[in-house]
Amino acid sequence: MAAVAAAERRLSFSNITALAPMVRVGTLPMRLLALDHGADVVYCEELIDIKMVQCQRVVNEVLQTVDFVAPDERVMFRTCEREKDRVVFQMGTADPDRALSVARLVEKDVAAVDVNMGCPKEYSTKGGMGAALLSNPDRIEAILTKLVNGVSIPVTCKIRILPSLQETISLVQRIEKTGVTAIGVHGRFKEERPRHPIHCDYIQAVAQAVSIPVIANGGSLDLVKTHADIAEFRRLTGASSVMLARAAMWNPSVFNSGGPLPVETVMEEYLKYAVQYDNHAFNTKYCLCQMLRDKVESPLGKRVQAAQTNAEISDAYGLSEFHQQIQEQLQSRRDALQGGDPS
Numbered sequence: 001m002a003a004v005a006a007a008e009r010r011l012s013f014s015n016i017t018a019l020a021p022m023v024r025v026g027t028l029p030m031r032l033l034a035l036d037h038g039a040d041v042v043y044c045e046e047l048i049d050i051k052m053v054q055c056q057r058v059v060n061e062v063l064q065t066v067d068f069v070a071p072d073e074r075v076m077f078r079t080c081e082r083e084k085d086r087v088v089f090q091m092g093t094a095d096p097d098r099a100l101s102v103a104r105l106v107e108k109d110v111a112a113v114d115v116n117m118g119c120p121k122e123y124s125t126k127g128g129m130g131a132a133l134l135s136n137p138d139r140i141e142a143i144l145t146k147l148v149n150g151v152s153i154p155v156t157c158k159i160r161i162l163p164s165l166q167e168t169i170s171l172v173q174r175i176e177k178t179g180v181t182a183i184g185v186h187g188r189f190k191e192e193r194p195r196h197p198i199h200c201d202y203i204q205a206v207a208q209a210v211s212i213p214v215i216a217n218g219g220s221l222d223l224v225k226t227h228a229d230i231a232e233f234r235r236l237t238g239a240s241s242v243m244l245a246r247a248a249m250w251n252p253s254v255f256n257s258g259g260p261l262p263v264e265t266v267m268e269e270y271l272k273y274a275v276q277y278d279n280h281a282f283n284t285k286y287c288l289c290q291m292l293r294d295k296v297e298s299p300l301g302k303r304v305q306a307a308q309t310n311a312e313i314s315d316a317y318g319l320s321e322f323h324q325q326i327q328e329q330l331q332s333r334r335d336a337l338q339g340g341d342p343s
């Protein structure tokens, strides 16, 4: 019975729309906002295994979060109950043992773990991680097999496409055999930049070649502007699911089936979560600047850029009172915890 219940709770990757992993963007406020607007699954930013293995799991009673804290006190990953059955922890790794240590560290607090096999940036590839893994299928197999056998939650990976269709298909079939639950496919070659058109035909071929769900990715630039485009992108690629990065970074209400909200509204919603969960101010600024896009040099944009704290950012958005209320709430929680008074 317990096994059946556990299986029922396993996150499904069929027919879902996901917030894609994005360094700096995919922190807790953005993930919660994406869920509010209808994303089924939310990936965290890529977190590097070497940094994660040094972290301690800390229950933050004041914020009501679970934090993974580095020796220098930096919070590397913050999560909360609300996203527990929806959040996918993405790691950067080139080492099966370290990958397993990280997966076990976060296993109780996330719904799945994912391995980044697509990042072409030097900081990733120089350690043999990210897209460097694509030319080392033995390593891919070793990492994924270790994870699948070592944790009780689903394991997935996110790849880019290889130079030929045949190589891409061989790789995904080998990946499928490791027992992963799904594969995310960013339909670009390793050398291609985000401005290049994606290769829907490759994603389509992958979707036909495996029986696990394929999550199509790479459509933000030209194919997916609104919620209605998500179904069309799914149809075009023949994939079971869709994963959005930039379209969601620019306006997370892209997941909203009722149509997108004005970005001004969404920025306020974002900021409220950032304040509530004590998000690092630099991270808050970064995400708001992505949403401001061409308005980043507007008077509001300049105030955001100049701000050093979440209080100053809140002031720029006319949310000082909200910021104050949250600080009072958090302080009274702190006081109650210190005094042992739960009221």
Ligand code: FNR
Residues within 6 Å of the ligand: 020, 021, 022, 023, 024, 025, 045, 046, 090, 116, 117, 118, 119, 158, 186, 194, 217, 218, 219, 220, 221, 243, 244, 245, 246, 247, 249
């Ligand atoms: C990314 N991407 C990315 N991919 C990944 O697997 N792990 C990561 O941490 C990141 N980080 C990241 C940061 C930012 C700011 C961007 C814009 C992108 C790649 C991303 O998940 C996705 O594959 C591409 O952006 C293509 O999808 P879209 O943008 O066309 O939907």
